Amino acid sequence: MLTLHTAELLLTGPGSTPLAGGAVLVEGDRIVRTGPYEELAAAAPNARVRRWPGVLTPGLLVRGADELLERTYYPDDPYEITELGAGPITGAAALDALKMTDARWGNSARRGTQKLLARGVVAVAGRFTVPSVRTAVVRSGLTVLPPLPYGGAPSLDPLAGRADPGEAFHGVLEAGAAARFAVFAVAGPAELAVRGATACVATVIGGRLLHRRR
Structure with missing residues:
Protein backbone atom coordinates (compact mmCIF):
# COMPACT_ATOMS: atom_id res chain seq x y z
CA MET A 1 0.00 0.00 0.00
CA LEU A 61 20.68 8.29 15.68
CA VAL A 62 21.57 7.91 19.37
CA ARG A 63 25.17 7.08 20.27
CA GLY A 64 26.09 5.37 23.51
CA ALA A 65 22.74 3.60 23.65
CA ASP A 66 24.20 0.77 25.77
CA GLU A 67 24.84 3.36 28.49
CA LEU A 68 21.23 4.55 28.19
CA LEU A 69 19.63 1.11 28.21
CA GLU A 70 22.00 -1.19 30.14
CA ARG A 71 23.33 1.21 32.77
CA THR A 72 20.25 3.38 33.27
CA TYR A 73 17.00 2.26 34.90
CA TYR A 74 13.66 3.78 33.91
CA PRO A 75 11.07 3.42 36.72
CA ASP A 76 7.77 1.85 35.81
CA ASP A 77 5.13 4.58 35.72
CA PRO A 78 2.94 4.69 37.78
CA TYR A 79 3.87 1.69 39.92
CA GLU A 80 7.38 2.72 41.00
CA ILE A 81 7.15 6.49 40.80
CA THR A 82 6.21 7.06 44.45
CA GLU A 83 9.13 4.97 45.67
CA LEU A 84 11.80 5.74 43.06
CA GLY A 85 10.72 9.01 41.46
CA ALA A 86 10.04 9.59 37.78
CA GLY A 87 13.59 10.25 36.59
CA PRO A 88 16.06 7.70 35.24
CA ILE A 89 18.37 6.07 37.76
CA THR A 90 22.10 5.77 37.08
CA GLY A 91 25.25 5.03 39.02
CA ALA A 92 26.58 1.70 40.26
CA ALA A 93 25.48 2.17 43.88
CA ALA A 94 21.92 3.18 43.00
CA LEU A 95 21.55 0.32 40.51
CA ASP A 96 22.98 -2.21 42.98
CA ALA A 97 20.36 -1.10 45.49
CA LEU A 98 17.65 -1.97 42.97
CA LYS A 99 18.91 -5.58 42.80
CA MET A 100 18.54 -5.60 39.03
CA THR A 101 17.74 -8.88 37.26
CA ASP A 102 17.84 -9.70 33.55
CA ALA A 103 14.04 -9.51 33.40
CA ARG A 104 13.96 -6.14 35.15
CA TRP A 105 16.59 -4.78 32.77
CA GLY A 106 14.47 -5.95 29.84
CA ASN A 107 11.38 -4.17 31.16
CA SER A 108 13.38 -1.00 31.74
CA ALA A 109 14.85 -1.21 28.24
CA ARG A 110 11.37 -1.47 26.73
CA ARG A 111 10.41 1.73 28.49
CA GLY A 112 13.67 3.30 27.34
CA THR A 113 13.12 2.38 23.70
CA GLN A 114 9.65 3.93 23.85
CA LYS A 115 11.25 7.14 25.06
CA LEU A 116 13.67 7.01 22.13
CA LEU A 117 10.90 6.43 19.58
CA ALA A 118 9.03 9.37 21.09
CA ARG A 119 12.06 11.52 20.25
CA GLY A 120 12.29 10.55 16.59
CA VAL A 121 15.09 8.02 17.08
CA VAL A 122 15.29 5.27 14.45
CA ALA A 123 18.79 3.87 15.14
CA VAL A 124 21.02 3.27 18.14
CA ALA A 125 24.75 2.64 18.37
CA GLY A 126 26.19 0.56 21.19
CA ARG A 127 27.25 -2.90 22.35
CA PHE A 128 24.43 -4.65 24.18
CA THR A 129 25.50 -7.47 26.50
CA VAL A 130 22.36 -8.03 28.59
CA PRO A 131 20.22 -10.55 26.66
CA SER A 132 16.86 -9.09 27.66
CA VAL A 133 17.98 -5.58 26.72
CA ARG A 134 19.24 -6.76 23.34
CA THR A 135 15.90 -8.48 22.73
CA ALA A 136 13.95 -5.36 23.72
CA VAL A 137 15.97 -3.18 21.35
CA VAL A 138 15.59 -5.55 18.41
CA ARG A 139 11.85 -5.94 18.97
CA SER A 140 11.39 -2.17 19.16
CA GLY A 141 12.26 -1.83 15.47
CA LEU A 142 15.30 0.37 16.10
CA THR A 143 18.29 -0.28 13.86
CA VAL A 144 21.30 -1.42 15.91
CA LEU A 145 24.74 -0.18 14.87
CA PRO A 146 28.19 -0.95 16.32
CA PRO A 147 29.51 1.51 18.93
CA LEU A 148 30.37 4.95 17.57
CA PRO A 149 32.44 7.69 19.20
CA TYR A 150 30.57 10.35 21.13
CA GLY A 151 31.47 13.26 23.37
CA GLY A 152 30.01 13.90 26.79
CA ALA A 153 27.30 11.82 28.38
CA PRO A 154 24.83 9.95 26.12
CA SER A 155 21.37 11.48 25.96
CA LEU A 156 17.90 10.27 25.05
CA ASP A 157 17.78 13.43 22.93
CA PRO A 158 20.36 13.14 20.13
CA LEU A 159 19.80 16.81 19.27
CA ALA A 160 20.91 18.03 22.69
CA GLY A 161 23.84 20.40 22.38
CA ARG A 162 23.82 20.38 18.57
Missing part, protein backbone atom coordinates in the same frame (compact mmCIF):
# COMPACT_ATOMS: atom_id res chain seq x y z
CA LEU A 2 1.23 3.48 -0.87
CA THR A 3 1.33 6.10 1.87
CA LEU A 4 2.12 9.74 1.30
CA HIS A 5 3.56 11.61 4.29
CA THR A 6 3.61 15.37 3.96
CA ALA A 7 4.60 18.22 6.27
CA GLU A 8 5.01 21.98 6.15
CA LEU A 9 8.74 21.52 5.51
CA LEU A 10 10.81 18.58 4.28
CA LEU A 11 14.52 18.02 5.00
CA THR A 12 15.82 15.00 3.12
CA GLY A 13 19.23 14.91 4.78
CA PRO A 14 22.10 16.84 6.35
CA GLY A 15 22.72 20.08 4.49
CA SER A 16 19.72 19.63 2.20
CA THR A 17 17.66 22.61 1.07
CA PRO A 18 14.36 22.72 2.98
CA LEU A 19 11.37 22.03 0.73
CA ALA A 20 8.13 23.77 1.69
CA GLY A 21 5.14 21.46 1.37
CA GLY A 22 7.41 18.50 0.72
CA ALA A 23 6.35 14.87 0.92
CA VAL A 24 7.66 11.32 1.10
CA LEU A 25 5.91 8.54 -0.80
CA VAL A 26 6.30 5.16 0.88
CA GLU A 27 5.48 1.63 -0.28
CA GLY A 28 6.05 -1.15 2.22
CA ASP A 29 9.30 -0.44 4.03
CA ARG A 30 10.88 1.66 1.26
CA ILE A 31 10.72 5.22 0.00
CA VAL A 32 9.40 5.41 -3.55
CA ARG A 33 9.98 9.11 -4.11
CA THR A 34 10.34 12.48 -2.40
CA GLY A 35 9.34 15.90 -3.66
CA PRO A 36 6.54 18.50 -3.64
CA TYR A 37 3.28 17.16 -2.26
CA GLU A 38 1.21 18.20 -5.28
CA GLU A 39 3.57 16.37 -7.62
CA LEU A 40 3.61 13.14 -5.62
CA ALA A 41 -0.13 13.23 -4.97
CA ALA A 42 -0.78 13.52 -8.71
CA ALA A 43 1.55 10.58 -9.39
CA ALA A 44 -0.08 8.41 -6.72
CA PRO A 45 -3.74 9.50 -6.47
CA ASN A 46 -4.75 6.37 -4.53
CA ALA A 47 -2.10 6.72 -1.82
CA ARG A 48 -3.20 7.11 1.79
CA VAL A 49 -2.23 10.61 2.93
CA ARG A 50 -0.83 11.46 6.35
CA ARG A 51 -0.48 15.19 6.98
CA TRP A 52 1.88 16.32 9.72
CA PRO A 53 2.60 19.69 11.31
CA GLY A 54 6.14 21.04 11.25
CA VAL A 55 9.26 19.51 9.74
CA LEU A 56 9.75 16.00 8.33
CA THR A 57 13.35 14.79 8.55
CA PRO A 58 15.39 11.60 8.51
CA GLY A 59 15.12 9.74 11.81
CA LEU A 60 17.72 10.35 14.49
CA ALA A 163 23.54 23.62 16.62
CA ASP A 164 22.91 21.65 13.44
CA PRO A 165 20.19 18.97 13.74
CA GLY A 166 21.54 17.30 10.60
CA GLU A 167 24.45 15.97 12.65
CA ALA A 168 22.03 13.56 14.32
CA PHE A 169 20.22 12.40 11.17
CA HIS A 170 20.49 8.71 10.28
CA GLY A 171 20.62 8.34 6.51
CA VAL A 172 18.86 10.39 3.85
CA LEU A 173 15.35 10.36 2.43
CA GLU A 174 15.57 9.30 -1.21
CA ALA A 175 14.06 6.78 -3.62
CA GLY A 176 14.95 3.22 -2.62
CA ALA A 177 16.06 4.13 0.90
CA ALA A 178 14.53 2.57 3.99
CA ALA A 179 11.41 4.41 5.13
CA ARG A 180 12.82 5.73 8.43
CA PHE A 181 11.94 9.29 9.33
CA ALA A 182 10.51 11.57 11.99
CA VAL A 183 8.32 14.65 12.16
CA PHE A 184 8.84 17.52 14.60
CA ALA A 185 6.30 20.24 15.46
CA VAL A 186 8.65 23.15 14.79
CA ALA A 187 8.86 25.90 12.18
CA GLY A 188 12.29 24.93 10.87
CA PRO A 189 15.80 23.61 11.62
CA ALA A 190 16.70 26.55 13.87
CA GLU A 191 13.72 25.96 16.15
CA LEU A 192 14.37 22.22 16.09
CA ALA A 193 17.90 22.82 17.39
CA VAL A 194 16.49 24.91 20.25
CA ARG A 195 13.54 22.71 21.25
CA GLY A 196 15.23 19.38 20.66
CA ALA A 197 13.80 15.96 19.93
CA THR A 198 10.96 16.24 22.43
CA ALA A 199 9.17 18.20 19.68
CA CYS A 200 8.66 14.89 17.85
CA VAL A 201 5.09 14.14 16.80
CA ALA A 202 5.68 11.01 14.70
CA THR A 203 8.32 8.35 14.09
CA VAL A 204 8.22 5.95 11.14
CA ILE A 205 10.45 2.88 10.86
CA GLY A 206 10.17 0.37 8.05
CA GLY A 207 7.15 2.26 6.78
CA ARG A 208 5.31 1.66 10.09
CA LEU A 209 4.15 4.44 12.37
CA LEU A 210 5.79 3.41 15.65
CA HIS A 211 5.19 6.62 17.52
CA ARG A 212 2.50 9.26 17.24
CA ARG A 213 1.96 12.00 19.77
CA ARG A 214 -1.60 11.87 21.02
Whole structure:
Protein backbone atom coordinates (compact mmCIF):
# COMPACT_ATOMS: atom_id res chain seq x y z
CA MET A 1 0.00 0.00 0.00
CA LEU A 2 1.23 3.48 -0.87
CA THR A 3 1.33 6.10 1.87
CA LEU A 4 2.12 9.74 1.30
CA HIS A 5 3.56 11.61 4.29
CA THR A 6 3.61 15.37 3.96
CA ALA A 7 4.60 18.22 6.27
CA GLU A 8 5.01 21.98 6.15
CA LEU A 9 8.74 21.52 5.51
CA LEU A 10 10.81 18.58 4.28
CA LEU A 11 14.52 18.02 5.00
CA THR A 12 15.82 15.00 3.12
CA GLY A 13 19.23 14.91 4.78
CA PRO A 14 22.10 16.84 6.35
CA GLY A 15 22.72 20.08 4.49
CA SER A 16 19.72 19.63 2.20
CA THR A 17 17.66 22.61 1.07
CA PRO A 18 14.36 22.72 2.98
CA LEU A 19 11.37 22.03 0.73
CA ALA A 20 8.13 23.77 1.69
CA GLY A 21 5.14 21.46 1.37
CA GLY A 22 7.41 18.50 0.72
CA ALA A 23 6.35 14.87 0.92
CA VAL A 24 7.66 11.32 1.10
CA LEU A 25 5.91 8.54 -0.80
CA VAL A 26 6.30 5.16 0.88
CA GLU A 27 5.48 1.63 -0.28
CA GLY A 28 6.05 -1.15 2.22
CA ASP A 29 9.30 -0.44 4.03
CA ARG A 30 10.88 1.66 1.26
CA ILE A 31 10.72 5.22 0.00
CA VAL A 32 9.40 5.41 -3.55
CA ARG A 33 9.98 9.11 -4.11
CA THR A 34 10.34 12.48 -2.40
CA GLY A 35 9.34 15.90 -3.66
CA PRO A 36 6.54 18.50 -3.64
CA TYR A 37 3.28 17.16 -2.26
CA GLU A 38 1.21 18.20 -5.28
CA GLU A 39 3.57 16.37 -7.62
CA LEU A 40 3.61 13.14 -5.62
CA ALA A 41 -0.13 13.23 -4.97
CA ALA A 42 -0.78 13.52 -8.71
CA ALA A 43 1.55 10.58 -9.39
CA ALA A 44 -0.08 8.41 -6.72
CA PRO A 45 -3.74 9.50 -6.47
CA ASN A 46 -4.75 6.37 -4.53
CA ALA A 47 -2.10 6.72 -1.82
CA ARG A 48 -3.20 7.11 1.79
CA VAL A 49 -2.23 10.61 2.93
CA ARG A 50 -0.83 11.46 6.35
CA ARG A 51 -0.48 15.19 6.98
CA TRP A 52 1.88 16.32 9.72
CA PRO A 53 2.60 19.69 11.31
CA GLY A 54 6.14 21.04 11.25
CA VAL A 55 9.26 19.51 9.74
CA LEU A 56 9.75 16.00 8.33
CA THR A 57 13.35 14.79 8.55
CA PRO A 58 15.39 11.60 8.51
CA GLY A 59 15.12 9.74 11.81
CA LEU A 60 17.72 10.35 14.49
CA LEU A 61 20.68 8.29 15.68
CA VAL A 62 21.57 7.91 19.37
CA ARG A 63 25.17 7.08 20.27
CA GLY A 64 26.09 5.37 23.51
CA ALA A 65 22.74 3.60 23.65
CA ASP A 66 24.20 0.77 25.77
CA GLU A 67 24.84 3.36 28.49
CA LEU A 68 21.23 4.55 28.19
CA LEU A 69 19.63 1.11 28.21
CA GLU A 70 22.00 -1.19 30.14
CA ARG A 71 23.33 1.21 32.77
CA THR A 72 20.25 3.38 33.27
CA TYR A 73 17.00 2.26 34.90
CA TYR A 74 13.66 3.78 33.91
CA PRO A 75 11.07 3.42 36.72
CA ASP A 76 7.77 1.85 35.81
CA ASP A 77 5.13 4.58 35.72
CA PRO A 78 2.94 4.69 37.78
CA TYR A 79 3.87 1.69 39.92
CA GLU A 80 7.38 2.72 41.00
CA ILE A 81 7.15 6.49 40.80
CA THR A 82 6.21 7.06 44.45
CA GLU A 83 9.13 4.97 45.67
CA LEU A 84 11.80 5.74 43.06
CA GLY A 85 10.72 9.01 41.46
CA ALA A 86 10.04 9.59 37.78
CA GLY A 87 13.59 10.25 36.59
CA PRO A 88 16.06 7.70 35.24
CA ILE A 89 18.37 6.07 37.76
CA THR A 90 22.10 5.77 37.08
CA GLY A 91 25.25 5.03 39.02
CA ALA A 92 26.58 1.70 40.26
CA ALA A 93 25.48 2.17 43.88
CA ALA A 94 21.92 3.18 43.00
CA LEU A 95 21.55 0.32 40.51
CA ASP A 96 22.98 -2.21 42.98
CA ALA A 97 20.36 -1.10 45.49
CA LEU A 98 17.65 -1.97 42.97
CA LYS A 99 18.91 -5.58 42.80
CA MET A 100 18.54 -5.60 39.03
CA THR A 101 17.74 -8.88 37.26
CA ASP A 102 17.84 -9.70 33.55
CA ALA A 103 14.04 -9.51 33.40
CA ARG A 104 13.96 -6.14 35.15
CA TRP A 105 16.59 -4.78 32.77
CA GLY A 106 14.47 -5.95 29.84
CA ASN A 107 11.38 -4.17 31.16
CA SER A 108 13.38 -1.00 31.74
CA ALA A 109 14.85 -1.21 28.24
CA ARG A 110 11.37 -1.47 26.73
CA ARG A 111 10.41 1.73 28.49
CA GLY A 112 13.67 3.30 27.34
CA THR A 113 13.12 2.38 23.70
CA GLN A 114 9.65 3.93 23.85
CA LYS A 115 11.25 7.14 25.06
CA LEU A 116 13.67 7.01 22.13
CA LEU A 117 10.90 6.43 19.58
CA ALA A 118 9.03 9.37 21.09
CA ARG A 119 12.06 11.52 20.25
CA GLY A 120 12.29 10.55 16.59
CA VAL A 121 15.09 8.02 17.08
CA VAL A 122 15.29 5.27 14.45
CA ALA A 123 18.79 3.87 15.14
CA VAL A 124 21.02 3.27 18.14
CA ALA A 125 24.75 2.64 18.37
CA GLY A 126 26.19 0.56 21.19
CA ARG A 127 27.25 -2.90 22.35
CA PHE A 128 24.43 -4.65 24.18
CA THR A 129 25.50 -7.47 26.50
CA VAL A 130 22.36 -8.03 28.59
CA PRO A 131 20.22 -10.55 26.66
CA SER A 132 16.86 -9.09 27.66
CA VAL A 133 17.98 -5.58 26.72
CA ARG A 134 19.24 -6.76 23.34
CA THR A 135 15.90 -8.48 22.73
CA ALA A 136 13.95 -5.36 23.72
CA VAL A 137 15.97 -3.18 21.35
CA VAL A 138 15.59 -5.55 18.41
CA ARG A 139 11.85 -5.94 18.97
CA SER A 140 11.39 -2.17 19.16
CA GLY A 141 12.26 -1.83 15.47
CA LEU A 142 15.30 0.37 16.10
CA THR A 143 18.29 -0.28 13.86
CA VAL A 144 21.30 -1.42 15.91
CA LEU A 145 24.74 -0.18 14.87
CA PRO A 146 28.19 -0.95 16.32
CA PRO A 147 29.51 1.51 18.93
CA LEU A 148 30.37 4.95 17.57
CA PRO A 149 32.44 7.69 19.20
CA TYR A 150 30.57 10.35 21.13
CA GLY A 151 31.47 13.26 23.37
CA GLY A 152 30.01 13.90 26.79
CA ALA A 153 27.30 11.82 28.38
CA PRO A 154 24.83 9.95 26.12
CA SER A 155 21.37 11.48 25.96
CA LEU A 156 17.90 10.27 25.05
CA ASP A 157 17.78 13.43 22.93
CA PRO A 158 20.36 13.14 20.13
CA LEU A 159 19.80 16.81 19.27
CA ALA A 160 20.91 18.03 22.69
CA GLY A 161 23.84 20.40 22.38
CA ARG A 162 23.82 20.38 18.57
CA ALA A 163 23.54 23.62 16.62
CA ASP A 164 22.91 21.65 13.44
CA PRO A 165 20.19 18.97 13.74
CA GLY A 166 21.54 17.30 10.60
CA GLU A 167 24.45 15.97 12.65
CA ALA A 168 22.03 13.56 14.32
CA PHE A 169 20.22 12.40 11.17
CA HIS A 170 20.49 8.71 10.28
CA GLY A 171 20.62 8.34 6.51
CA VAL A 172 18.86 10.39 3.85
CA LEU A 173 15.35 10.36 2.43
CA GLU A 174 15.57 9.30 -1.21
CA ALA A 175 14.06 6.78 -3.62
CA GLY A 176 14.95 3.22 -2.62
CA ALA A 177 16.06 4.13 0.90
CA ALA A 178 14.53 2.57 3.99
CA ALA A 179 11.41 4.41 5.13
CA ARG A 180 12.82 5.73 8.43
CA PHE A 181 11.94 9.29 9.33
CA ALA A 182 10.51 11.57 11.99
CA VAL A 183 8.32 14.65 12.16
CA PHE A 184 8.84 17.52 14.60
CA ALA A 185 6.30 20.24 15.46
CA VAL A 186 8.65 23.15 14.79
CA ALA A 187 8.86 25.90 12.18
CA GLY A 188 12.29 24.93 10.87
CA PRO A 189 15.80 23.61 11.62
CA ALA A 190 16.70 26.55 13.87
CA GLU A 191 13.72 25.96 16.15
CA LEU A 192 14.37 22.22 16.09
CA ALA A 193 17.90 22.82 17.39
CA VAL A 194 16.49 24.91 20.25
CA ARG A 195 13.54 22.71 21.25
CA GLY A 196 15.23 19.38 20.66
CA ALA A 197 13.80 15.96 19.93
CA THR A 198 10.96 16.24 22.43
CA ALA A 199 9.17 18.20 19.68
CA CYS A 200 8.66 14.89 17.85
CA VAL A 201 5.09 14.14 16.80
CA ALA A 202 5.68 11.01 14.70
CA THR A 203 8.32 8.35 14.09
CA VAL A 204 8.22 5.95 11.14
CA ILE A 205 10.45 2.88 10.86
CA GLY A 206 10.17 0.37 8.05
CA GLY A 207 7.15 2.26 6.78
CA ARG A 208 5.31 1.66 10.09
CA LEU A 209 4.15 4.44 12.37
CA LEU A 210 5.79 3.41 15.65
CA HIS A 211 5.19 6.62 17.52
CA ARG A 212 2.50 9.26 17.24
CA ARG A 213 1.96 12.00 19.77
CA ARG A 214 -1.60 11.87 21.02
